Amino acid sequence: MKNISKIIFLENFFKLILKIATLIIIVIFLLMFYSLFERSMPSLMENGFYILFGSSWDPNIKLFGGAPAILGTIISSAIAIAFAFPISLSIAIFYTEYCPLRVRPIISEIMNLLAAIPSVIYGIWGLWTISPIIKLNFQEPIIASIGFIPLFSGPAYGLSIFLASLILTIMITPIIASISMDIFLKTPILLKEAMFALGATKWEVLRHVVIPFARRGILAATILGLGRALGETMAVTMVIGNSYIWPFQSISLFSPATTITSKIASEFPESVIDLMHNSSLMSLALILLLFSISISFITKFIEKGVKYR
């Protein structure tokens, strides 16, 4: 009898440990909101909506407008998605229909490695290798020929919102592509065979069976990629130039700009001595956290019923 009560005790003890672990995770999650909110409060009380819509940022005169950083985050991510979406779709199309079977592991390995490279390495590569090349061979010729269009006006710095979007494209393509590849492979084989039996070409099967079947999944993958781009810090901070002139003094894509993450990463250490400055950066972080949470909920909602990875 004593033995049985010992077993029951151990059983409950084990369960208790597991339960405590899950509770710790819940506490961490809630504390994250609370801590950011608490640190943001002084700035939110003082600046109100100026942190969202204001265009100037000058700690010396207590002016903290976050609009250029917020717009920089949204626009650089949007451009990255606009490039990465067709690229990823093409990769998934090649992977499922056109590539020889023994090449498939190579392609997924390439995606795997691209996703594994640390962002600070994308940053040093973008800063010291790509930036001079882009400046000399891309920005300068374009500014010389169509520089009268404000979107492409000079001068060419190399470091720019354009370069940040380019690096982001390379970083989020493997995320969108590898999820799309997985979903494409899950198309019911019978549907595809039926189409082939009707004499359809591979593209027609893709166009009318595979892609419609995977539509929701591709959408979720793209939004997931967007979330990654919005929160990407090191690579963006190193290549965007960290200047507050974009987009209110120059809308050129070749102009240096800033994002929420690059603003925080480059100013945070010096802000620690000034509560309002520090708190304003925390408010920007809170906005970013809200973006990221919404994206998680949207993808969860889209994915409902579909399971991948």
Next chain:
Amino acid sequence: MNLRKIKNALIRITSTIVVVLITIPLLWIIFDVFIKGISVIGLEFLISLPAPIGEGGGIANAILGTLIINAMACAIGLPLGIATGIYLSEYSNDSTFSTFIRTIIYTLSGVPSIILGLFAFALIVIRIGHYTAIAAAFALSIIVIPIVAKATEEGMRAVSIEIREGAFALGLPKWIVVTKIILGVAKSSIITSSLLAFARISGETAPLLFTALFSYYWPRGINEPMASLQVLIYNYAMSGFEAWVIRAWGASLLLLLLVLFINILVRRISTR
């Protein structure tokens, strides 16, 4: 050739070109880091401390710092992640509570790492009053938890009903079945996910900027600012001094080798 076949051929060609194009940045980064980094890597670089600009110097404290911070992050993150995974797979009965936990874990996995760094700053650095590697480990452990929890849950769920029934038929209590048998079968997926999590946090830089910061000396204790490879790469690359930039490339090469090695190793283990 009719129009349909031409269209098909065009798509085939474009998608092939795109795949070839996307491999260019991968190879470019690897070769670039290798060529620029290899020139500075030597014994002295690996075993000595940073020196003032122009006097050479190494990155030994940063290598050690990254390993210490990673080890602490795993010490916090792995037990929590594995325990949560076990709970979700074996004890949750798919209740509302477990859906809630899954949602939280999913959301945590999408939170940008810079936010985790700021969280650790607000929670730990401000309260302690100075930068500390403990806060860095805490921030990184929040990256480890979702990766390991998800892999543990999936690995344990994949264990077949026959194995479970066989174990229970022996009269073993549930916690013995779970820890000795089911966990044993799911072991490989837990190990691979732990390795991937280790590789992932080895490259994370943003959470360290506001927590461990950097140091030019050997780590003196875990409750101190600590150097790390990641922050060294960032600081040195942004400094613009040639001697430091070249050392940033050397550190990048080490980091890249570590991360790619773990990733390729994991693929070998899990496809076998």
